[in-house]
Amino acid sequence: MTLFRLDASIRTEGSASREIADIVEAEWLAAHPGDTIERRHIGVDVLPADAWGHALAAGAVPAEDHTPEQRAAAALAARLVDELLAADAVLVAVPLYNFGVSQHVKTWMDLILTDRRAAPGSDPLLAGKPVVLCTVRGGAYGGGTPREGWDHSTGYLRRILADVWGGDLTVVEREFTLVGVNPALDDFADLAADMHQGAVASAREAGKALAGSRVAA
Numbered sequence: 744m745t746l747f748r749l750d751a752s753i754r755t756e757g758s759a760s761r762e763i764a765d766i767v768e769a770e771w772l773a774a775h776p777g778d779t780i781e782r783r784h785i786g787v788d789v790l791p792a793d794a795w796g797h798a799l800a801a802g803a804v805p806a807e808d809h810t811p812e813q814r815a816a817a818a819l820a821a822r823l824v825d826e827l828l829a830a831d832a833v834l835v836a837v838p839l840y841n842f843g844v845s846q847h848v849k850t851w852m853d854l855i856l857t858d859r860r861a862a863p864g865s866d867p868l869l870a871g872k873p874v875v876l877c878t879v880r881g882g883a884y885g886g887g888t889p890r891e892g893w894d895h896s897t898g899y900l901r902r903i904l905a906d907v908w909g910g911d912l913t914v915v916e917r918e919f920t921l922v923g924v925n926p927a928l929d930d931f932a933d934l935a936a937d938m939h940q941g942a943v944a945s946a947r948e949a950g951k952a953l954a955g956s957r958v959a960a
Contacts, residue, residue, distance in 0.1 A: 746771050746953075747830035750784045751837045751845045759920040763877040763946045764836035767915070770950025771832070781826060785847040794819055795850060798857040816854070823851065824858045824868065832873045832953050833910065835900075838920075839880040843895045852903055867909025873956040874910035875949045876900055879942075881921035882928070911956070913949045917942035 748768060752758040772778065797816035801809050809817065827833060837848050855861050861868045884894040897914070905912040922928045922935035 744775055744831045745779045745781055745829060746775075746832050746834060747781045747826055748783075748834040749836065749851070750782070751786045751835075751848045751851075753786045753847075755784075755787060758836075758838070759879040759917060760836040760838045760877055763879065763915055763917060763942055764834055764875075766943060766946035767834055767875050767877060767950035767953060770947055771834075771954045774951070774954035781830065783823075783826065785851050786845070789847060790819070790850045790854065791816075792846075792850060795853040795857065798854055802857055802859075817857070820854045820858045823855050824860050827855070827868060828860070830872070832875075832956070833869065834875050834877070834953070835904070836877040837896065837900060839878065839884075839894055839896045842893050844899050845896070848900070861908070863907075867907070869904070869908040869910035872910050873953050874904050874912045875915060875953050876904060876912060877915045877946065879917045879920050881919070881925075883918045883931075885918070913952065915942060915945045915949050 746768065748764065750758075750761055750764065752760050754761075768780065772780075793812075794816040797810070797812045798820045801813035801817040804813075837845055840846075855868070856863075859865065878897055878900065880894060882888075882890060884890050884892075897916070901912065901914065904910045918938050919928065919931055919935035922931050928935070
């Protein structure tokens with residue numbers, strides 16, 4: 744069995760989204776020791792920003808007329824789709840950057856959507872496949888907070904992963920990751936600690952469920 748893991752943090756050390764995803768992965772491996780983990784870290788091994796335009800253009804002309812750039816972009820999009828199709832389960836770790844979707848994740852999704860197997864009208868790419876999204880936010884964006892509604896990432900990710908691609912989605916969230924980093928947030932240390940522990944517990948539950956869903960399938 745194979746778990747595909749996508750990381751989008753620009754950090755390799757001290758990443759809050761990676762911490763939560765690591766817990767999910769550990770639960771998967773506890774249930775499936777020795778299983779394959781296929782990884783793609785798009786926050787570090789960045790996808791080319793111009794690939795989407797070339798892949799999109801490639802879909803409008805016959806293959807024999809593709810430019811080298813179009814050919815390479817279409818092949819990259821196909822590899823990204825292959826990674827998802829080959830996996831038994833999917834784990835995605837995405838931080839909130841500047842109130843929106845990470846550019847790295849947007850490029851990844853846009854490229855995938857150029858492939859005919861993921862195009863609108865095709866069968867859902869992740870139909871019924873278990874997916875865990877681990878997402879973290881530096882501040883607080885819940886109901887009643889000053890920045891309620893400023894998170895323009897999580898809703899979009901839900902829309903693509905679950906509604907467009909058909910994944911059986913579980914979301915693990917953590918807020919106030921900048922407490923202890925930004926002095927302006929020092930008054931929220933206790934609340935942030937509680938949120939951290941809650942996210943860790945949720946990640947363990949999500950990892951167990953992710954592993955169990957493939958056992959039962």
